[in-house]
Amino acid sequence: MEKLLELLEQDCTMGVEQLAAAVGVPAEEAKAAIKKYEEDRVVLGYQAIIDWDRVSKESVTALIEVNVVPQSIDGFDRIAERIYQYDEVESMYLMSGSFDLTVIISGRTLREVAQFVGERLAPIQGVTGTATHFILKKYKEKHLVFRPQDPEEREYIFT
Amino acid sequence: MNYEQILNDRIQGVKPSGIRKFFDILEEMTDAISLGIGEPDFVTPWHIRDAGIYSLERGHTKYTSNAGMLQLRREISSYLNRRFDLHYDYSSQILVTVGGSEAIDLALRVMINPGDEVIVPVPSFVCYGPLTEMAGGVPKYLELKAENQFRLTPEELKSAITDKTKILVMPFPCNPTGGTMDRKDLEAIAEVLRGTDIMVISDEIYAELTYGQRHVSLANLTDMYERTVVVNGFSKSHAMTGWRMGYVCAPEPIVAAMTKLHQFGIMSAPTTSQYAAVEAMRSGDGDIEHMREEYDRRRRYLVENLNRVGLSCFEPKGAFYVFPDIRSTGLTSEEFCERFLVEEKVAVIPGSAFGPGGEGFVRACYAASMKDIAESIARLDNFLTNLRRKQGREG
Numbered sequence: 337m338e339k340l341l342e343l344l345e346q347d348c349t350m351g352v353e354q355l356a357a358a359v360g361v362p363a364e365e366a367k368a369a370i371k372k373y374e375e376d377r378v379v380l381g382y383q384a385i386i387d388w389d390r391v392s393k394e395s396v397t398a399l400i401e402v403n404v405v406p407q408s409i410d411g412f413d414r415i416a417e418r419i420y421q422y423d424e425v426e427s428m429y430l431m432s433g434s435f436d437l438t439v440i441i442s443g444r445t446l447r448e449v450a451q452f453v454g455e456r457l458a459p460i461q462g463v464t465g466t467a468t469h470f471i472l473k474k475y476k477e478k479h480l481v482f483r484p485q486d487p488e489e490r491e492y493i494f495t
Numbered sequence: 496m497n498y499e500q501i502l503n504d505r506i507q508g509v510k511p512s513g514i515r516k517f518f519d520i521l522e523e524m525t526d527a528i529s530l531g532i533g534e535p536d537f538v539t540p541w542h543i544r545d546a547g548i549y550s551l552e553r554g555h556t557k558y559t560s561n562a563g564m565l566q567l568r569r570e571i572s573s574y575l576n577r578r579f580d581l582h583y584d585y586s587s588q589i590l591v592t593v594g595g596s597e598a599i600d601l602a603l604r605v606m607i608n609p610g611d612e613v614i615v616p617v618p619s620f621v622c623y624g625p626l627t628e629m630a631g632g633v634p635k636y637l638e639l640k641a642e643n644q645f646r647l648t649p650e651e652l653k654s655a656i657t658d659k660t661k662i663l664v665m666p667f668p669c670n671p672t673g674g675t676m677d678r679k680d681l682e683a684i685a686e687v688l689r690g691t692d693i694m695v696i697s698d699e700i701y702a703e704l705t706y707g708q709r710h711v712s713l714a715n716l717t718d719m720y721e722r723t724v725v726v727n728g729f730s731k732s733h734a735m736t737g738w739r740m741g742y743v744c745a746p747e748p749i750v751a752a753m754t755k756l757h758q759f760g761i762m763s764a765p766t767t768s769q770y771a772a773v774e775a776m777r778s779g780d781g782d783i784e785h786m787r788e789e790y791d792r793r794r795r796y797l798v799e800n801l802n803r804v805g806l807s808c809f810e811p812k813g814a815f816y817v818f819p820d821i822r823s824t825g826l827t828s829e830e831f832c833e834r835f836l837v838e839e840k841v842a843v844i845p846g847s848a849f850g851p852g853g854e855g856f857v858r859a860c861y862a863a864s865m866k867d868i869a870e871s872i873a874r875l876d877n878f879l880t881n882l883r884r885k886q887g888r889e890g
Binding site for chain 1: 515
């Protein structure tokens, strides 16, 4: 049933019948499997990927490198929890390499993001430093390319 | 000028395809869905495109050798060995052509003498007959049967052979039916061919697109290698239709003759495409698997749902077409396609376009997005319901 997850990850708007036929199982079985995945939180949710630049809504996204006081994995989890509880935090990962946590946040303006970093994130106990990188342009997210569709002038040939 | 007198009699005898009018209607429509064109909906994988671009950056813009770049022929030889257990010497048995179509044309032209008969199983891709006629041969159409899943049976073949038979075309996996021939089916055909001088043009352009079972080439069977011309290419397997890259493998004298013709008519296949093709052969096996898996999902969905809405459809095991039976609608395949296009804005191709055996069927290509396929099914359901209602009133 991992195929089912792959398909859902590609396009969660596919109906149960389509998914089932694609995987090659009865619709009832696919439906039950999806329900189970949702209950087990294997499937966390379903969201749309939106190109906000194509509508008038102003927003900025920043990727923040966060360094924390060295600690065991559990310790990272505790400090991470204190950060990701903020609604502003869109995504967050524990990293290998030269910093510890990647925090991705969105705000309406640069100021709003800066305020969050300065007033919320930096003062958290255990956070030793942050480096904020603003995203200038999105090219691709989750395999989807942010680009208006090329107008296609199609001439049909018989093959 | 009287162009009728100027133009060659044979080309004047070749009828233009009736499909054009559907495409004219289709091109005018804005929200139409086309399951009409037989072409992958994937773009050529990026690493292959990149190899083509890189060759241009490096300035590889000249002719290659007539038969195609040595490194490409080496790669093709190793690919055929790896994937289909076929053994062809890269230096003398492989010719790189401008698509599989050129290979078919060359093969027919180097073998046909005036009056030679070519057995063309139909429904099948439309080029074999006209190209045979242009080469001075006589196409003998052999109608395949839906009840045999559009496979060629030894009995059918025997009934078509005469003392003028020169060539048998083997179009499997088949466009438009999706029919395939497994080893057992091929063995029965080989048995009929053994001891004759009949040559075979085996068009294996869809060889990578089989579902469930790997494709077997006729050339693999005992005594068949010496009589088989294997045609293949990159269009379907690697989503490279526009690059025009095909190849043909055969016993040396046949390839030598084809190379002679190719060097005068074509010179060499496009250089950029050949570089891209090298990359496709070297690191494209994963792309093939990925695309095949995608097609397979769509195939299963389409077959199941065509049957559900009431068009009986055998399960095609190859290519990317389904060929449902529309006889229950009481319409001819052309009427069906025209009405379906006008009323529901979905384009499929009448089976009659693929030769006499195709009437009563239509071809839908599932190399389209799942969304379009699902929408087409909904529209088909609607179309059939309306049709039955109208027919009920009239009846």
